[in-house]
Amino acid sequence: MLKKYFRKLESIIALAQSILTPKQFIFLSSVLVGISCALAVIVLKTFAHSVFSFATYINGILKISFINSILPIIGILLTVFVVKKVLNGSIQKGTSQILYAVAKKASIIPKKQMYAQIVTSSLTVGLGGSAGLESPIVITGAAFGSNYAQNYKLPYKDRTLLIGCGVAAGISAAFNAPIAGVLFAIEVLLVDVSISAFTPIMISAATGALVSAILLDETILLSFKTQQTFDYHNIPFYIILGVLTGLVAIYYARNFQKTEHYFSHLKMSPYKKALFGASLLALLIFIFPTLFGEGYESIKTLSESDPGKLLENTLFSRYQNNSWVLLIFVGLTMMVKVFASGLTLGSGGNGGNFAPALFLGSYLGYFFSKLVNMTGLANLPVSNFTMVGMAGILSGLFHAPLTAIFLIAEITGGYGLMIPLMIISSISFAISKRFEKHSLDVKGLAKKGHAFTSNKDSNILSTLDIDTIIQTDYLTVAPEESLSKLVDLISHSNQVVFAVINNEKDLLGIVHFNDIREIIFNSYRVKYTLIKDVMKTPPATIYSYDNMEIVMSKFEKSKSAFIPVLRNDKYFGFISKSIALEAYRTKLRSMTIE
Numbered sequence: 001m002l003k004k005y006f007r008k009l010e011s012i013i014a015l016a017q018s019i020l021t022p023k024q025f026i027f028l029s030s031v032l033v034g035i036s037c038a039l040a041v042i043v044l045k046t047f048a049h050s051v052f053s054f055a056t057y058i059n060g061i062l063k064i065s066f067i068n069s070i071l072p073i074i075g076i077l078l079t080v081f082v083v084k085k086v087l088n089g090s091i092q093k094g095t096s097q098i099l100y101a102v103a104k105k106a107s108i109i110p111k112k113q114m115y116a117q118i119v120t121s122s123l124t125v126g127l128g129g130s131a132g133l134e135s136p137i138v139i140t141g142a143a144f145g146s147n148y149a150q151n152y153k154l155p156y157k158d159r160t161l162l163i164g165c166g167v168a169a170g171i172s173a174a175f176n177a178p179i180a181g182v183l184f185a186i187e188v189l190l191v192d193v194s195i196s197a198f199t200p201i202m203i204s205a206a207t208g209a210l211v212s213a214i215l216l217d218e219t220i221l222l223s224f225k226t227q228q229t230f231d232y233h234n235i236p237f238y239i240i241l242g243v244l245t246g247l248v249a250i251y252y253a254r255n256f257q258k259t260e261h262y263f264s265h266l267k268m269s270p271y272k273k274a275l276f277g278a279s280l281l282a283l284l285i286f287i288f289p290t291l292f293g294e295g296y297e298s299i300k301t302l303s304e305s306d307p308g309k310l311l312e313n314t315l316f317s318r319y320q321n322n323s324w325v326l327l328i329f330v331g332l333t334m335m336v337k338v339f340a341s342g343l344t345l346g347s348g349g350n351g352g353n354f355a356p357a358l359f360l361g362s363y364l365g366y367f368f369s370k371l372v373n374m375t376g377l378a379n380l381p382v383s384n385f386t387m388v389g390m391a392g393i394l395s396g397l398f399h400a401p402l403t404a405i406f407l408i409a410e411i412t413g414g415y416g417l418m419i420p421l422m423i424i425s426s427i428s429f430a431i432s433k434r435f436e437k438h439s440l441d442v443k444g445l446a447k448k449g450h451a452f453t454s455n456k457d458s459n460i461l462s463t464l465d466i467d468t469i470i471q472t473d474y475l476t477v478a479p480e481e482s483l484s485k486l487v488d489l490i491s492h493s494n495q496v497v498f499a500v501i502n503n504e505k506d507l508l509g510i511v512h513f514n515d516i517r518e519i520i521f522n523s524y525r526v527k528y529t530l531i532k533d534v535m536k537t538p539p540a541t542i543y544s545y546d547n548m549e550i551v552m553s554k555f556e557k558s559k560s561a562f563i564p565v566l567r568n569d570k571y572f573g574f575i576s577k578s579i580a581l582e583a584y585r586t587k588l589r590s591m592t593i594e
Contacts, residue, residue, distance in 0.1 A: 135352020
């Protein structure tokens with residue numbers, strides 16, 4: 001019955017495609033993708049919140065403090081089971097795969113990503129894994145956009161645009177923050193977008209937010225009702241918090257990757273690895289129960305008037321009214337959050353770092369402002385610092401200051417904190433960027449030589465394949481041959497540069513037409529001059545394993561129009577600068593979303 005309904009819907013959309021102009025169809029498509037992504041968000045968020053509420057209820061009634069530790073073990077083991085039995089033994093994690101798909105896979109994202117992320121992340125995070133749902137939401141949204149475009153045979157540019165629409169709708173629905181959704185899609189994922197492409201992305205983000213607002217219980221969303229006015233006298237403290245969030249973002253990024261790296265090199269079966277990692281996670285959650293799940297409930301509690309509730313049903317519940325114990329608890333939880341998230345994902349669970357970034361930021365903001373107040377240095381608005389701290393970590397971790405600023409502005413219900421948000425986000429971004437060239441999600445790609453950054457040139461060059469521009473049919477000469485042989489070759493070809501090689505194909509030098517221009521009109525010198533007498537050492541050499549960014553750098557430094565290529569230390573061919581630039585221009589035109 002359901003399949004019949006979808007087929008009928010597909011036929012209606014196909015009919016609309018035949019009637020509407022390409023631009024109008026993209027507008028319609030952005031709405032449909034937005035609705036699909038919002039529904040996926042509702043399923044994920046509702047399941048995760050229901051499990052959290054169930055665990056909290058059982059804990060409160062039966063006083064079984066270890067129930068929160070048992071559920072994550074079950075969740076991670078179930079996730080590994082689904083990955084092995086249903087998803088062919090592998091699942092890609094992190095938003096970096098979207099960047100890779102756009103640049104290297106013609107914006108083709110596998111169909112299984114339309115459901116794989118929803119199933120696995122709901123099991124992991126819904127059952128208490130210390131990670132976030134936003135990264136799976138983003139990947140799911142991108143998969144919806146890509147597969148929708150493939151289904152209706154849309155070209156690369158439109159596929160990429162609809163990927164952006166899916167991403168924007170996912171973030172927008174998850175936080176009821178359409179502006180942040182648009183900015184995240186453009187700032188983090190689609191760095192090459194023209195102004196005209198904003199419209200479909202905005203439509204999709206607005207659609208996602210609207211569907212979420214209508215169907216999703218508002219209490220599930222991360223939102224804040226208490227907010228104190230901004231006092232410019234507190235700017236020095238906001239600057240200090242900006243520095244701290246930048247440093248903590250670096251601390252999180254490095255230790256998270258160390259934890260993941262450790263698990264990736266463990267020689268255990270997937271189930272043993274899951275049990276080992278989940279057991280360590282269970283121990284952390286037993287000591288620090290607020291590490292359970294996304295952690296949004298504890299963020300809300302922290303920003304309210306009675307944050308001591310965090311210590312309820314914990315080992316420290318007897319000190320619920322002791323401000324110093326609460327402060328130490330918050331500080332320690334903040335520092336071990338990275339290991340909880342690393343254990344969750346490294347041991348086989350699925351999730352993202354978006355929610356942990358917000359968790360870490362809120363805890364840091366609370367810890368800093370409360371410490372200042374308790375030591376009598378100032379009287380800071382703790383709730384404000386709790387909220388703006390989230391923007392700092394988000395900006396530093398994902399290198400996305402605009403997304404961080406507007407996300408927190410939207411979920412706090414106003415723009416009263418815009419100035420401190422801008423201060424903290426920009427400082428955190430600057431510090432993080434200084435010590436970490438790439439954001440957390442992009443760092444893995446960078447290690448594999450597939451770095452994608454806000455540098456458009458680097459992005460485009462990284463997608464070009466050097467083998468496609470190497471010219472291997474260039475004529476060559478031997479060092480002992482006379483110049484007359486070279487003159488004959490010049491007269492019968494369009495070639496202006498020649499490699500000088502021996503029988504073993506070792507590159508001995510090169511001869512450029514401009515270097516022998518004066519000699520070739522002297523028949524005597526041509527007859528009695530050997531190639532080795534006029535050849536020169538090439539100003540640079542390119543290796544077949546060099547990437548295009550290195551190739552263009554060598555052209556820039558050598559000021560040469562032709563550079564010889566070596567493969568296995570033997571002469572292989574030439575690369576022409578003009579051909580390389582033409583390949584760059586062609587790729588630029590194909591990657592620009594209009």
